[in-house]
Amino acid sequence: MATALNPRFQDAGLDGNGGAILEEPVLVNGFFFKRVTKRRADQARLAGASFGERLVALIRFLMKTFLSMQSRQRSWRISLAIALSGLVFAAQARSADVARAPGGSWPLATLQAQASATVRQDVVRIVLASEVTGATQAAVAKDLGERVGAALGDARKTPGVNASSGDYHVWPVTDKAGKITTWRGRGEIVLESTDFAAASQLAGRLSDRLSVVNLAFSVSPARRGAEESRLLQDAVRAFRARAQALAAALGFDGYRIREVQLHDGGGYRPVARTMAAPSQADVPLGAGTEMITVSLQGTIFLRSAKK
Numbered sequence: 001m002a003t004a005l006n007p008r009f010q011d012a013g014l015d016g017n018g019g020a021i022l023e024e025p026v027l028v029n030g031f032f033f034k035r036v037t038k039r040r041a042d043q044a045r046l047a048g049a050s051f052g053e054r055l056v057a058l059i060r061f062l063m064k065t066f067l068s069m070q071s072r073q074r075s076w077r078i079s080l081a082i083a084l085s086g087l088v089f090a091a092q093a094r095s096a097d098v099a100r101a102p103g104g105s106w107p108l109a110t111l112q113a114q115a116s117a118t119v120r121q122d123v124v125r126i127v128l129a130s131e132v133t134g135a136t137q138a139a140v141a142k143d144l145g146e147r148v149g150a151a152l153g154d155a156r157k158t159p160g161v162n163a164s165s166g167d168y169h170v171w172p173v174t175d176k177a178g179k180i181t182t183w184r185g186r187g188e189i190v191l192e193s194t195d196f197a198a199a200s201q202l203a204g205r206l207s208d209r210l211s212v213v214n215l216a217f218s219v220s221p222a223r224r225g226a227e228e229s230r231l232l233q234d235a236v237r238a239f240r241a242r243a244q245a246l247a248a249a250l251g252f253d254g255y256r257i258r259e260v261q262l263h264d265g266g267g268y269r270p271v272a273r274t275m276a277a278p279s280q281a282d283v284p285l286g287a288g289t290e291m292i293t294v295s296l297q298g299t300i301f302l303r304s305a306k307k
Contacts, residue, residue, distance in 0.1 A: 106301040108258065109250075113242050114295035115234035119227050121217040121287040126191040126203045127166055128210035133184050140185040141170050148187035151206050158202045160195040188213070194220060196285045217287040224292060228264055231294040239296045246302075253304035260298035 130147045134140040148165065155163035166188030172180040189210065193199040203212055219227075239260070247255045 106256075106303050108299055109243075109246055109255075109302055110297070110299050111239070111242055111246060112295060112297040113235055113238035114293055115231040115238060116291055116293040117227055117231055118289045119219050119223065119292050121219050121290055122194050122223055123218045123220045124191075124193060124196055124199050124285055124287065125216045125218070126199060126212060127188055127214045128191070128203065128206055129166075129186055129188045129213045130210045131184065131186045133182055135182060137170055137172070137183045140183040144168075144170065144185040144187050147209060148189060151209050152189050155189060155191060155202055155206060158198060160198045161191055161193040161202055164190050164192075166190045196287070200285050215285070219290050219292070227292050228294055231292065232262070235294045235296050239298065243300050247300075250302060252302040255300040256303055258299040258301055260296055263295045263297065264293070 128151070130144065130151070132140050132144040132147065134143060148168070152163055152165060155161065168185075168187040170183060170185035173182045173184055175181050189206075191199050191203060243255045243257075247253070
C-alpha cells in the first residue's frame with residue numbers, strides 16, 4: 001500500500017530509508033538527480049534543497065549502489081566507501097556551517113587590524129660573575145661559594161634592587177693525556193631593578209669582587225600590561241572600522257562578527273651586552289625603547305546586501 005513521502009526526504013531526493021528516488025535524470029545546479037517514479041509522490045523538489053542536502057543524497061545513493069555490487073575487489077569497495085563517508089561528513093559540516101550563519105547564507109570575510117606603540121624600557125638586568133682556579137674540586141667550590149655568597153649578601157641589602165644567584169658550576173681542566181691538572185669554577189649573581197641609579201651604584205661596588213659580564217634592558221610586566229590594554233582598545237576600533245569599510249565597499253549594509261583572535265607581540269627577550277666596568281665605578285646605563293603590538297584577526301558575516 002502506497003504511503004505519502006515525508007516532504008523533508010522528498011525535497012532532498014530521498015525515499016526515507018537511506019536511498020534515493022530515481023528514474024529520469026534531472027540536472028539541478030550541476031548535479032544529476034532523477035524524477036520520482038512512485039505513484040504516491042510528485043517530482044522531488046530538488047531545486048528547494050540546499051547544496052549540502054543534494055550532495056548528501058547523491059553520495060548516499062552512490063554508496064548504496066556501489067556496496068551492493070558483487071565484485072571480487074572487496075578492498076576497492078571498502079576504500080571507496082571510506083572516501084565517500086568522508087565526503088558525506090564534509091557536506092554535512094558545510095551545510096551545518098551555513099545554517100549557523102545569522103542570515104542563512106551570508107558571505108564570510110577575514111580581516112586583520114593592529115595597533116602599535118613605542119615604549120621606553122624601564123627594567124635593567126646586570127649579571128656579575130666570579131671565576132676561581134684551584135688544585136681540587138672541593139677547594140674551588142669552597143672559595144667560589146664564599147665569594148659569590150658574600151657578594152649576594154651585600155647586594156640584597158640594597159633597597160630597590162632584586163639580587164639573585166645565577167649560573168654556578170665547577171669543572172676539571174685536563175692535559176692532552178686526559179689527566180686532571182686543575183679545577184675551575186664560575187658563579188654569577190643577577191641584579192634586576194627599575195631604579196637604574198641604584199643598580200648602577202651597586203654593580204660598581206661589587207666590581208672589585210665580581211666582573212660585569214652582561215647587561216640588558218626590557219619593559220616591566222606592569223608597564224607592558226598597561227600598554228597592551230590601551231592598544232587593545234585601539235585595535236578593536238581599527239578592526240570595526242575596517243570591517244565596516246569592507247562591507248560598504250562590497251555593497252553590504254553592515255557586518256556581524258563571527259569570531260576574533262587576539263595576538264600580542266609576545267614576550268621581549270632582552271639583548272645581552274658583554275662589558276666590563278672599572279673597579280668601584282658606577283656602571284653606565286642607557287635604556288632604549290621597545291615596540292609593543294596588539295593585533296586582531298577575525299571572520300565576519302557580510303549582511304543585508306543592497307539591492
